[in-house]
Amino acid sequence: MILLLLLAIVQGGFYEGAFDSTYFADANLNVTATNSVFDNCTGVVAIGENGTFSRFNGTIFAERANITITESNATIHCSNSTIIALKNRLNITLKNCTLKASLNEILELKVLDDWNDTSGP
DSSP: OHHHHHHHHHTOEEEEEEEESOEEESEEEEEEEEEEEEESOEEEEEEEEEEEEESOEEEEEEEEEEEEEESOEEEEEEESOEEEEESOEEEEEEESOEEEEESOEEEEEEEOSSTTOOOOO
16 A cells, blocks of 8 residues: 555556545546545546545545545535535535535536436526
8 A cells, every 4th residue: 555655646647446545646547535635636536535636627426525625627426425625616416415615616516315316406
């Protein structure tokens, strides 16, 4: 795990798989992660527990998570989670989530009763 952490910090690149307590920087991602930090990354992330996103550009699937996202351009699919968002451009779909947001451009916001509901508010 330590070697993976060092590679993520120093090298950047493409990462695919499941990770725990990892810092990703300057990477293209397709991962499932817990307790991880994403800095200047692109891609798709499914995350549980805690995640911090800075300058992220991609899609985030958050389930039973606490997410902080800043200065990012993201599409977020949130279920049973809390999201803190500051200075972002976002498309958000929420199902039983708490959103605390400031200084964001929210392009689309949908609040669903369940994932089969596509009507939005």
